[in-house]
Amino acid sequence: MVASQTSSTVEASLTALAVSLRGVTKTYDNGVMALGPLDLAVRKGEFISLLGPSGCGKSTALRLIAGLSTPSSGIVRVARHEGVPQPGHGIGFVFQEPTLMPWTSVRDNVRLPLRLGRVPKAEACARADAALASVGLADFADAFPRELSGGMKMRVSLARALVTDPDILLMDEPFAALDEITRFRLNNDLLALWRSLGKTVIFVTHSVFESVYLSQRVVVITARPGRIQADLRIETIEPRAEEFRTSAAYSDYCRRVSAALAPSYAGQSTL
Numbered sequence: 001m002v003a004s005q006t007s008s009t010v011e012a013s014l015t016a017l018a019v020s021l022r023g024v025t026k027t028y029d030n031g032v033m034a035l036g037p038l039d040l041a042v043r044k045g046e047f048i049s050l051l052g053p054s055g056c057g058k059s060t061a062l063r064l065i066a067g068l069s070t071p072s073s074g075i076v077r078v079a080r081h082e083g084v085p086q087p088g089h090g091i092g093f094v095f096q097e098p099t100l101m102p103w104t105s106v107r108d109n110v111r112l113p114l115r116l117g118r119v120p121k122a123e124a125c126a127r128a129d130a131a132l133a134s135v136g137l138a139d140f141a142d143a144f145p146r147e148l149s150g151g152m153k154m155r156v157s158l159a160r161a162l163v164t165d166p167d168i169l170l171m172d173e174p175f176a177a178l179d180e181i182t183r184f185r186l187n188n189d190l191l192a193l194w195r196s197l198g199k200t201v202i203f204v205t206h207s208v209f210e211s212v213y214l215s216q217r218v219v220v221i222t223a224r225p226g227r228i229q230a231d232l233r234i235e236t237i238e239p240r241a242e243e244f245r246t247s248a249a250y251s252d253y254c255r256r257v258s259a260a261l262a263p264s265y266a267g268q269s270t271l
């Protein structure tokens with residue numbers, strides 16, 4: 001995978017907001033108050049994680065940012081798209097399941113968003129191949145999803161989200177189903193992509209360890225209705241890599257994030 005952008009370049013790109021949520025609440029039709037009020041500002045080029053207990057509204061927050069759902073109150077703003085964002089406008093979404101079409105090739109899966117956007121086939125195929133190369137799957141464009149491992153399928157899903165060159169990447173527990181080694185490799189590859197492409201990433205996870213390893217900021221969400229419990233900055237030498245995972249600073253950040261998360265689980269069964 002391509003990597004390499006200096007930390008000063010990363011810092012320089014953090015000049016404006018990519019996403020802002022102000023006083024946002026979401027109550028579903030069945031009366032479930034999923035979220036809020038939530039206030040969150042994400043700078044352009046920033047990598048943040050949303051961390052919180054099951055059902056606290058993390059996916060709901062991503063869906064609101066993506067414009068796949070509307071808030072019950074409050075304002076969601078996405079850079080260059082004032083008001084309610086429209087689906088697909090500058091936003092790529094990676095779900096927990098790779099959700100690939102099994103009957104067609106990896107290339108066709110990746111070019112789907114371009115096909116829906118009526119991009120001519122030759123251009124769409126070239127862009128799909130470039131996206132596949134960026135996730136290390138240049139040699140698998142003609143393969144079928146059944147021929148790929150779980151980690152490779154997730155890379156295809158990531159390529160499909162990147163193929164439209166979105167400014168913002170929303171990732172909803174994308175690596176939760178993978179084994180630990182594969183997850184660590186994908187963590188590193190995602191960081192390399194983030195550094196080279198300069199996108200804003202909002203990453204949902206249940207894992208304290210993953211959130212600290214990946215993010216510049218870990219935003220801890222309370223139990224439902226989700227509000228911000230804590231917003232912790234993770235500062236280390238960039239680009240971070242495996243050495244960070246075994247450092248004293250990493251353990252310390254993990255302890256602090258766990259402590260911030262504990263109240264969100266208060267009163268919940270751990271079974």
Ligand SMILES: Nc1ncnc2c1ncn2[C@@H]1O[C@H](COP(=O)(O)OP(=O)(O)OP(=O)(O)O)[C@@H](O)[C@H]1O
Nearest residue numbers: 028029030032034053054055056057058059060061
């Ligand atoms: N379409 C819907 N209609 C009604 N209730 C919903 C809907 N989507 C989510 N909910 C409820 O809203 C709450 C928040 O759900 P959400 O999926 O956002 O949480 P989450 O933090 O992402 O959970 P998890 O970590 O388990 O994926 C939950 O109680 C859920 O049951």
